[in-house]
Amino acid sequence: MSVLRPLDKLPSLNTATILLVGTEDALLQQLADSMLKEDCTSELKVHLAKSLPLPSSVNRPRIDLIVFVVNLHSKYSLQNTEESLRHVDASFFLGKVCFLATGAGRESHCSIHRHTVVKLAHTYQSPLLYCDLEVEGFQATMAQRLVRMLQMCAGHVPGVSALNLLSLLRSSEGPSLEDM
Amino acid sequence: MDSYDASESTPRQSTSLRPEDYFIGATFLQKRLESVRKQTSFIPTPPRRKIPHCSQLQEDVDPQKVAFLLHKQWTLYSLTPLYKFSYSNLKEYSRLLNAFIVAEKQKGLAVEVGEDFNVKVIFSTVLGIKGTQRDPEAFLVQILSKSQLPSENREGKVLWTGWFCCIFGDSLLETVSEDFTCLPLFLANGAESNTAIIGTWFQKTFDCYFSPLAINAFNLSWMAAMWTACKMDHYVATTEFLWSVPCSPQSLDISYAIHPEDAKALWDSVHKTPGEVTQEEVDLFMDCLYSHFHRHFKIHLSATRLVRVSTSVASAHTDGKIKILCHKYLIGVLAYLTELAIFQIE
Numbered sequence: 206m207s208v209l210r211p212l213d214k215l216p217s218l219n220t221a222t223i224l225l226v227g228t229e230d231a232l233l234q235q236l237a238d239s240m241l242k243e244d245c246t247s248e249l250k251v252h253l254a255k256s257l258p259l260p261s262s263v264n265r266p267r268i269d270l271i272v273f274v275v276n277l278h279s280k281y282s283l284q285n286t287e288e289s290l291r292h293v294d295a296s297f298f299l300g301k302v303c304f305l306a307t308g309a310g311r312e313s314h315c316s317i318h319r320h321t322v323v324k325l326a327h328t329y330q331s332p333l334l335y336c337d338l339e340v341e342g343f344q345a346t347m348a349q350r351l352v353r354m355l356q357m358c359a360g361h362v363p364g365v366s367a368l369n370l371l372s373l374l375r376s377s378e379g380p381s382l383e384d385m
Numbered sequence: 386m387d388s389y390d391a392s393e394s395t396p397r398q399s400t401s402l403r404p405e406d407y408f409i410g411a412t413f414l415q416k417r418l419e420s421v422r423k424q425t426s427f428i429p430t431p432p433r434r435k436i437p438h439c440s441q442l443q444e445d446v447d448p449q450k451v452a453f454l455l456h457k458q459w460t461l462y463s464l465t466p467l468y469k470f471s472y473s474n475l476k477e478y479s480r481l482l483n484a485f486i487v488a489e490k491q492k493g494l495a496v497e498v499g500e501d502f503n504v505k506v507i508f509s510t511v512l513g514i515k516g517t518q519r520d521p522e523a524f525l526v527q528i529l530s531k532s533q534l535p536s537e538n539r540e541g542k543v544l545w546t547g548w549f550c551c552i553f554g555d556s557l558l559e560t561v562s563e564d565f566t567c568l569p570l571f572l573a574n575g576a577e578s579n580t581a582i583i584g585t586w587f588q589k590t591f592d593c594y595f596s597p598l599a600i601n602a603f604n605l606s607w608m609a610a611m612w613t614a615c616k617m618d619h620y621v622a623t624t625e626f627l628w629s630v631p632c633s634p635q636s637l638d639i640s641y642a643i644h645p646e647d648a649k650a651l652w653d654s655v656h657k658t659p660g661e662v663t664q665e666e667v668d669l670f671m672d673c674l675y676s677h678f679h680r681h682f683k684i685h686l687s688a689t690r691l692v693r694v695s696t697s698v699a700s701a702h703t704d705g706k707i708k709i710l711c712h713k714y715l716i717g718v719l720a721y722l723t724e725l726a727i728f729q730i731e
Contacts (some may be wrong), residue, residue, distance in 0.1 A: 228688065278602075280675075282690035313703065314690055316602035316662075 207258040214267035215285040221359035227274030239348035257289035268357040277308040300367030459572035461598040461705040463726035466565035475508040503531035516553035523550035544577030569726040595628040602691040612698040620645035627693035
């Protein structure tokens with residue numbers, strides 16, 4: 206019904222839209238603000254959502270990149286992400302989905318094992334990024350990274366497509382992942 | 386996260402050779418590099434773990450001798466291997482540590498009002514607290530106050546107790562040379578100032594390093610599952626969990642108490658393979674508790690942080706405090722804690 210599809214809308218001129226999905230409202234808001242502060246030739250649009258499916262009543266532009274933010278301190282955010290993933294069309298996973306794990310720095314607060322998130326990213330063939338969104342510096346760096354990724358996924362970088370980026374990011378993972 | 390695997394043999398064990406086969410110096414570094422390299426590859430937390438059972442060495446453990454270890458709150462530390470520690474020099478160590486403590490206290494660094502400066506330090510080994518024959522013997526350090534009247538009460542009051550142990554520490558034992566004694570788990574009970582003094586002395590004498598061992602929510606839920614799985618004749622305490630909700634301005638604490646037999650019944654319905662505990666079973670066990678709570682209170686406990694777990698076997702707090710209540714599963718509880726300590730060292 207309201208499954209997100211990557212190509213069901215026409216792209217708007219010079220616009221790149223990113224969707225951040227996660228339970229941590231404050232962190233998502235800060236990340237969105239950092240991203241919008243970035244210098245970028247394209248016009249950036251950042252959408253925030255607690256979970257999918259998105260309400261169909263809103264008129265929104267085509268989404269170029271979905272980032273699922275998982276907080277390693279909270280099992281609830283992982284369950285929420287797993288629920289939301291069901292509402293994303295399979296063709297989105299060709300480089301237009303990315304997982305972001307936050308909270309790995311404070312090991313004593315973690316209730317999810319890192320391996321669980323690694324396995325999730327591996328199952329969905331999507332890159333996994335780590336960032337402690339609570340730390341200013343890391344958040345700013347991650348915002349820069351996401352803006353760059355978004356530009357590639359929206360097709361604004363000549364010569365690089367989302368699929369190219371995906372295969373580049375995947376080649377750094379070890380072969381032992383196959384045993385999982 | 387944890388490199389120790391209880392159910393399958395690790396590749397490390399099959400490839401280790403005797404030290405004499407290599408040049409001296411290259412071996413230990415090589416072994417360390419090998420173990421570190423193996424950990425950075427995606428070896429997951431062992432999805433299976435044996436339920437703590439009465440160890441084969443249980444006969445050596447005298448229930449009376451270990452009774453003083455139970456029902457006390459211990460603060461946990463992980464300790465790197467001790468250099469040139471010898472079990473035959475315990476008397477000498479007692480003497481040196483005694484002198485050090487007296488010197489420190491006279492320096493005024495750790496003066497407490499009303500404290501007796503006449504203290505006596507005793508080092509002793511505790512037999513039987515080990516997992517395999519390879520594990521080094523556990524030893525105990527006690528600070529006793531010397532009583533003023535030597536005629537009565539030769540043994541003064543115990544002011545501070547600390548003990549070092551290693552249970553199934555194979556993964557660490559393989560990677561260190563003969564000069565080192567591996568006792569990665571240190572438990573202390575008593576004044577914090579004494580712990581600091583003892584820690585300083587050990588660090589200076591044996592070139593080791595203490596660090597506080599915190600237990601995160603993931604490990605606490607494993608402990609809850611493993612301890613609930615233990616078969617007990619009678620339950621001495623209710624099974625209780627404590628969660629901390631991160632909200633401003635003041636954090637909220639949620640406490641959830643279950644009758645231990647109900648908890649065991651829940652675990653039995655979740656548990657499939659006998660003698661092993663898997664990650665899925667632990668997750669399912671905790672999810673049952675979370676969904677039950679959600680149904681009644683509409684609060685998602687999975688979004689909060691598990692801070693304390695308390696069962697009839699033992700109780701653990703995330704700050705690294707543990708209290709063991711049952712001598713039957715003492716070795717099992719210590720084995721898991723040793724694993725966490727080894728992981729922190731590595």
